Amino acid sequence: MAPWAFAKEAAPAAADPALEQRVMTLASELRCLVCQNQTLADSNAPLAEDLRNQVREKMRQGASDSEIVDYMVARYGDFVLYRPPLKLTTALLWFGPLLLLAGGFVVMLRRVLQRRPAQDFEVTASEHKRAAELLAGNEAERR
Protein backbone atom coordinates (compact mmCIF):
# COMPACT_ATOMS: atom_id res chain seq x y z
CA MET A 1 0.00 0.00 0.00
CA ALA A 2 2.88 2.38 0.63
CA PRO A 3 4.66 3.07 -2.61
CA TRP A 4 7.27 4.93 -0.61
CA ALA A 5 8.24 1.93 1.46
CA PHE A 6 11.94 2.30 0.70
CA ALA A 7 12.74 5.17 2.98
CA LYS A 8 16.19 6.69 2.99
CA GLU A 9 17.94 8.49 5.81
CA ALA A 10 16.72 12.02 6.24
CA ALA A 11 19.10 14.71 5.08
CA PRO A 12 18.96 17.89 7.13
CA ALA A 13 18.34 21.11 5.26
CA ALA A 14 20.83 23.51 6.76
CA ALA A 15 19.50 26.93 5.84
CA ASP A 16 19.00 28.13 9.42
CA PRO A 17 20.74 25.78 11.88
CA ALA A 18 18.86 27.03 14.95
CA LEU A 19 15.46 26.64 13.30
CA GLU A 20 16.50 23.31 11.86
CA GLN A 21 17.50 22.15 15.31
CA ARG A 22 14.07 23.09 16.63
CA VAL A 23 12.34 21.37 13.71
CA MET A 24 14.31 18.17 14.25
CA THR A 25 13.81 18.20 18.03
CA LEU A 26 10.05 18.44 17.61
CA ALA A 27 10.04 16.04 14.66
CA SER A 28 11.75 13.41 16.80
CA GLU A 29 8.71 13.48 19.11
CA LEU A 30 6.33 12.80 16.22
CA ARG A 31 5.67 9.51 14.51
CA CYS A 32 5.97 9.14 10.78
CA LEU A 33 2.63 7.89 9.48
CA VAL A 34 4.19 5.98 6.61
CA CYS A 35 7.08 4.21 8.31
CA GLN A 36 5.37 3.74 11.61
CA ASN A 37 8.36 2.86 13.70
CA GLN A 38 10.31 5.91 12.65
CA THR A 39 10.03 9.45 13.86
CA LEU A 40 9.34 12.29 11.49
CA ALA A 41 12.94 13.33 12.02
CA ASP A 42 14.34 9.94 11.00
CA SER A 43 12.14 9.23 8.05
CA ASN A 44 12.73 10.28 4.52
CA ALA A 45 9.34 9.21 3.26
CA PRO A 46 7.86 11.94 1.06
CA LEU A 47 5.06 12.54 3.55
CA ALA A 48 7.54 12.89 6.42
CA GLU A 49 9.42 15.43 4.35
CA ASP A 50 6.20 17.33 3.66
CA LEU A 51 5.30 17.28 7.34
CA ARG A 52 8.74 18.51 8.36
CA ASN A 53 8.35 21.32 5.86
CA GLN A 54 5.00 22.05 7.40
CA VAL A 55 6.55 22.13 10.88
CA ARG A 56 9.33 24.40 9.62
CA GLU A 57 6.85 26.75 7.96
CA LYS A 58 4.72 26.96 11.09
CA MET A 59 7.78 27.71 13.21
CA ARG A 60 8.80 30.48 10.82
CA GLN A 61 5.32 31.91 11.29
CA GLY A 62 5.98 31.92 15.02
CA ALA A 63 3.91 28.93 16.12
CA SER A 64 4.85 27.34 19.43
CA ASP A 65 5.77 23.68 19.70
CA SER A 66 2.50 22.82 21.39
CA GLU A 67 0.51 24.59 18.65
CA ILE A 68 2.30 22.49 16.05
CA VAL A 69 1.69 19.32 18.02
CA ASP A 70 -2.01 20.22 18.18
CA TYR A 71 -1.98 20.81 14.44
CA MET A 72 -0.59 17.32 13.86
CA VAL A 73 -2.95 15.65 16.34
CA ALA A 74 -5.95 17.35 14.71
CA ARG A 75 -5.04 15.64 11.44
CA TYR A 76 -3.53 12.32 12.39
CA GLY A 77 -4.72 11.73 15.94
CA ASP A 78 -2.79 10.85 19.09
CA PHE A 79 -1.05 8.20 17.03
CA VAL A 80 1.52 10.76 15.86
CA LEU A 81 2.70 11.35 19.40
CA TYR A 82 5.51 9.22 20.70
CA ARG A 83 4.38 10.18 24.18
CA PRO A 84 0.66 9.47 24.19
CA PRO A 85 -1.48 11.72 26.40
CA LEU A 86 -3.13 10.28 29.50
CA LYS A 87 -6.75 9.59 28.59
CA LEU A 88 -9.36 6.97 29.33
CA THR A 89 -8.47 5.15 26.11
CA THR A 90 -4.77 5.16 26.91
CA ALA A 91 -5.11 4.31 30.61
CA LEU A 92 -4.27 0.66 30.00
CA LEU A 93 -1.17 1.70 28.10
CA TRP A 94 0.00 3.83 30.98
CA PHE A 95 -1.01 1.68 33.90
CA GLY A 96 -0.94 -1.81 32.37
CA PRO A 97 2.71 -2.45 33.32
CA LEU A 98 2.03 -1.24 36.87
CA LEU A 99 -0.98 -3.54 37.08
CA LEU A 100 1.13 -6.48 35.95
CA LEU A 101 3.76 -5.62 38.54
CA ALA A 102 1.13 -5.36 41.27
CA GLY A 103 -0.38 -8.68 40.15
CA GLY A 104 3.04 -10.28 40.38
CA PHE A 105 3.45 -8.96 43.90
CA VAL A 106 0.08 -10.32 44.96
CA VAL A 107 0.92 -13.77 43.61
CA MET A 108 4.31 -13.71 45.28
CA LEU A 109 2.90 -12.52 48.59
CA ARG A 110 0.26 -15.23 48.64
CA ARG A 111 2.83 -17.91 47.93
CA VAL A 112 5.11 -16.67 50.67
CA LEU A 113 2.28 -16.50 53.20
CA GLN A 114 0.99 -19.95 52.29
CA ARG A 115 4.35 -21.51 52.88
CA ARG A 116 4.01 -23.41 56.14
CA PRO A 117 6.58 -22.70 58.82
CA ALA A 118 8.95 -25.54 59.59
CA GLN A 119 7.22 -27.58 62.27
CA ASP A 120 8.69 -28.08 65.70
CA PHE A 121 8.38 -31.65 66.63
CA GLU A 122 9.30 -33.55 69.69
CA VAL A 123 12.17 -35.92 69.44
CA THR A 124 11.84 -38.87 71.70
CA ALA A 125 14.69 -40.45 73.59
CA SER A 126 14.63 -43.58 71.41
CA GLU A 127 14.82 -41.42 68.29
CA HIS A 128 17.81 -39.59 69.73
CA LYS A 129 19.48 -42.85 70.39
CA ARG A 130 18.83 -44.12 66.88
CA ALA A 131 20.10 -40.87 65.36
CA ALA A 132 23.28 -41.12 67.38
CA GLU A 133 23.74 -44.70 66.24
CA LEU A 134 23.28 -43.74 62.61
CA LEU A 135 25.73 -40.86 62.94
CA ALA A 136 28.24 -43.16 64.52
CA GLY A 137 27.97 -45.28 61.40
CA ASN A 138 27.03 -48.37 63.31
CA GLU A 139 25.70 -50.28 60.34
CA ALA A 140 25.11 -53.43 62.28
CA GLU A 141 22.60 -51.75 64.54
CA ARG A 142 20.43 -50.97 61.59
CA ARG A 143 17.30 -52.97 61.31
Place this chain on the structure above:
Amino acid sequence: MNRFILPLAIFAALVALLGAGLTLNPREVPSPLIGKPAPHFELPQLHEGTKTFTEKDMLGKVWVLNVWASWCVSCREEHPVLLDLAASGAVPLYGLNYKDKREDGLAWLKGMGDPYRLSIYDFDGKVGIDYGVYGVPETYVIDKLGVIRYKRIGPLTPEIVKDKVLPLVQELGRA
Protein backbone atom coordinates in the same frame (compact mmCIF):
# COMPACT_ATOMS: atom_id res chain seq x y z
CA MET B 1 -6.15 -29.93 39.03
CA ASN B 2 -7.64 -26.76 40.41
CA ARG B 3 -4.37 -24.94 40.59
CA PHE B 4 -3.97 -25.14 36.80
CA ILE B 5 -7.24 -23.40 36.08
CA LEU B 6 -6.10 -19.85 36.84
CA PRO B 7 -2.85 -19.93 34.85
CA LEU B 8 -4.70 -21.63 32.01
CA ALA B 9 -7.40 -18.94 32.06
CA ILE B 10 -4.77 -16.19 32.05
CA PHE B 11 -2.97 -17.88 29.19
CA ALA B 12 -6.20 -18.28 27.22
CA ALA B 13 -7.07 -14.62 27.76
CA LEU B 14 -3.62 -13.58 26.60
CA VAL B 15 -3.88 -15.75 23.49
CA ALA B 16 -7.31 -14.28 22.73
CA LEU B 17 -6.00 -10.73 23.18
CA LEU B 18 -2.93 -11.26 21.02
CA GLY B 19 -4.98 -13.21 18.48
CA ALA B 20 -7.40 -10.31 18.16
CA GLY B 21 -4.42 -8.01 17.74
CA LEU B 22 -3.23 -10.04 14.79
CA THR B 23 -6.44 -9.40 12.90
CA LEU B 24 -6.12 -5.63 13.25
CA ASN B 25 -4.31 -3.58 10.67
CA PRO B 26 -1.71 -1.38 12.35
CA ARG B 27 -1.64 0.87 9.29
CA GLU B 28 -5.21 1.92 9.89
CA VAL B 29 -4.88 4.87 12.18
CA PRO B 30 -8.30 5.99 13.40
CA SER B 31 -8.87 9.42 11.94
CA PRO B 32 -9.64 12.23 14.36
CA LEU B 33 -11.54 13.90 11.51
CA ILE B 34 -14.59 11.63 11.72
CA GLY B 35 -17.49 13.76 12.89
CA LYS B 36 -15.60 16.98 12.19
CA PRO B 37 -16.22 19.45 9.37
CA ALA B 38 -14.27 18.61 6.23
CA PRO B 39 -11.19 20.88 6.18
CA HIS B 40 -11.49 23.80 3.84
CA PHE B 41 -9.78 23.75 0.47
CA GLU B 42 -9.96 25.62 -2.76
CA LEU B 43 -7.94 23.91 -5.44
CA PRO B 44 -7.65 24.03 -9.21
CA GLN B 45 -9.38 21.29 -11.10
CA LEU B 46 -7.32 18.63 -12.80
CA HIS B 47 -8.86 18.96 -16.23
CA GLU B 48 -9.44 22.69 -16.25
CA GLY B 49 -6.66 24.22 -14.20
CA THR B 50 -8.19 27.70 -14.31
CA LYS B 51 -11.37 26.58 -12.52
CA THR B 52 -11.33 25.84 -8.84
CA PHE B 53 -13.42 23.59 -6.64
CA THR B 54 -14.04 23.82 -2.93
CA GLU B 55 -15.77 21.56 -0.45
CA LYS B 56 -18.30 24.37 0.03
CA ASP B 57 -19.63 23.70 -3.47
CA MET B 58 -20.98 20.43 -2.13
CA LEU B 59 -22.89 21.72 0.90
CA GLY B 60 -26.36 20.20 0.98
CA LYS B 61 -25.23 17.02 -0.74
CA VAL B 62 -23.83 13.74 0.45
CA TRP B 63 -20.67 13.06 -1.51
CA VAL B 64 -17.58 10.94 -1.67
CA LEU B 65 -14.05 12.26 -1.97
CA ASN B 66 -11.45 9.78 -3.17
CA VAL B 67 -7.74 10.56 -2.92
CA TRP B 68 -5.77 9.02 -5.76
CA ALA B 69 -2.54 9.32 -7.72
CA SER B 70 -1.15 7.83 -10.89
CA TRP B 71 1.91 6.61 -8.98
CA CYS B 72 -0.22 4.75 -6.46
CA VAL B 73 -0.24 1.01 -7.02
CA SER B 74 -3.31 0.21 -4.92
CA CYS B 75 -5.30 2.82 -6.84
CA ARG B 76 -5.05 0.60 -9.90
CA GLU B 77 -6.63 -2.21 -7.94
CA GLU B 78 -9.32 0.12 -6.61
CA HIS B 79 -10.18 1.76 -9.92
CA PRO B 80 -12.81 -0.72 -11.19
CA VAL B 81 -14.64 -0.41 -7.86
CA LEU B 82 -14.79 3.36 -8.30
CA LEU B 83 -16.01 3.01 -11.89
CA ASP B 84 -18.80 0.72 -10.66
CA LEU B 85 -19.72 3.10 -7.86
CA ALA B 86 -19.85 6.02 -10.28
CA ALA B 87 -21.93 4.03 -12.77
CA SER B 88 -24.44 3.12 -10.07
CA GLY B 89 -25.16 6.83 -9.62
CA ALA B 90 -25.66 6.23 -5.90
CA VAL B 91 -23.49 9.12 -4.81
CA PRO B 92 -21.46 11.89 -6.47
CA LEU B 93 -17.81 10.89 -6.55
CA TYR B 94 -15.04 13.48 -6.62
CA GLY B 95 -11.34 12.85 -6.90
CA LEU B 96 -8.36 14.48 -5.28
CA ASN B 97 -5.28 13.93 -7.40
CA TYR B 98 -2.56 13.83 -4.77
CA LYS B 99 1.05 14.87 -5.40
CA ASP B 100 0.95 13.89 -9.02
CA LYS B 101 2.07 15.35 -12.32
CA ARG B 102 -0.89 16.84 -14.07
CA GLU B 103 -0.21 15.04 -17.34
CA ASP B 104 0.24 11.72 -15.53
CA GLY B 105 -3.06 12.15 -13.73
CA LEU B 106 -4.87 13.03 -16.93
CA ALA B 107 -3.29 10.11 -18.79
CA TRP B 108 -4.38 7.75 -16.00
CA LEU B 109 -8.00 8.84 -16.26
CA LYS B 110 -7.91 8.69 -20.03
CA GLY B 111 -6.46 5.20 -20.06
CA MET B 112 -8.49 3.62 -17.27
CA GLY B 113 -11.73 5.55 -17.38
CA ASP B 114 -12.74 8.54 -15.27
CA PRO B 115 -15.15 7.73 -12.44
CA TYR B 116 -15.09 11.26 -11.01
CA ARG B 117 -17.47 14.14 -11.57
CA LEU B 118 -14.25 16.08 -11.42
CA SER B 119 -10.86 15.81 -9.81
CA ILE B 120 -9.02 18.51 -7.98
CA TYR B 121 -5.30 18.86 -8.26
CA ASP B 122 -3.26 18.89 -5.03
CA PHE B 123 0.24 19.22 -6.39
CA ASP B 124 2.12 19.88 -3.14
CA GLY B 125 -0.06 17.65 -0.96
CA LYS B 126 -1.06 20.45 1.44
CA VAL B 127 -4.75 19.65 1.26
CA GLY B 128 -3.81 16.00 1.69
CA ILE B 129 -2.12 16.92 4.97
CA ASP B 130 -5.22 18.81 6.10
CA TYR B 131 -7.25 15.68 5.42
CA GLY B 132 -4.76 13.50 7.27
CA VAL B 133 -3.87 11.57 4.14
CA TYR B 134 -0.93 9.24 4.60
CA GLY B 135 -1.58 6.21 2.46
CA VAL B 136 -3.19 6.76 -0.91
CA PRO B 137 -5.87 5.74 -1.80
CA GLU B 138 -8.12 7.15 0.88
CA THR B 139 -11.83 7.77 0.69
CA TYR B 140 -14.09 10.10 2.65
CA VAL B 141 -17.87 10.21 2.90
CA ILE B 142 -19.04 13.75 3.63
CA ASP B 143 -22.57 14.61 4.64
CA LYS B 144 -24.91 17.45 3.70
CA LEU B 145 -23.53 19.70 6.41
CA GLY B 146 -20.00 19.15 5.21
CA VAL B 147 -19.06 16.82 8.06
CA ILE B 148 -16.78 13.84 7.45
CA ARG B 149 -18.71 10.72 8.39
CA TYR B 150 -16.47 7.93 7.21
CA LYS B 151 -12.91 7.45 6.13
CA ARG B 152 -11.39 4.46 4.43
CA ILE B 153 -7.61 4.16 4.36
CA GLY B 154 -6.52 1.93 1.52
CA PRO B 155 -8.43 0.76 -1.51
CA LEU B 156 -12.19 0.43 -1.52
CA THR B 157 -13.41 -3.07 -2.22
CA PRO B 158 -16.84 -4.09 -3.55
CA GLU B 159 -17.63 -5.42 -0.03
CA ILE B 160 -16.77 -2.14 1.67
CA VAL B 161 -18.82 -0.19 -0.86
CA LYS B 162 -21.80 -2.50 -0.37
CA ASP B 163 -21.60 -2.90 3.42
CA LYS B 164 -20.31 0.48 4.57
CA VAL B 165 -20.35 3.23 1.97
CA LEU B 166 -23.73 2.72 0.32
CA PRO B 167 -25.75 2.15 3.53
CA LEU B 168 -24.13 5.24 5.06
CA VAL B 169 -24.83 7.34 1.96
CA GLN B 170 -28.48 6.23 2.03
CA GLU B 171 -28.81 6.99 5.72
CA LEU B 172 -27.22 10.41 5.33
CA GLY B 173 -29.33 11.13 2.27
CA ARG B 174 -32.50 10.71 4.33
CA ALA B 175 -31.28 12.98 7.09
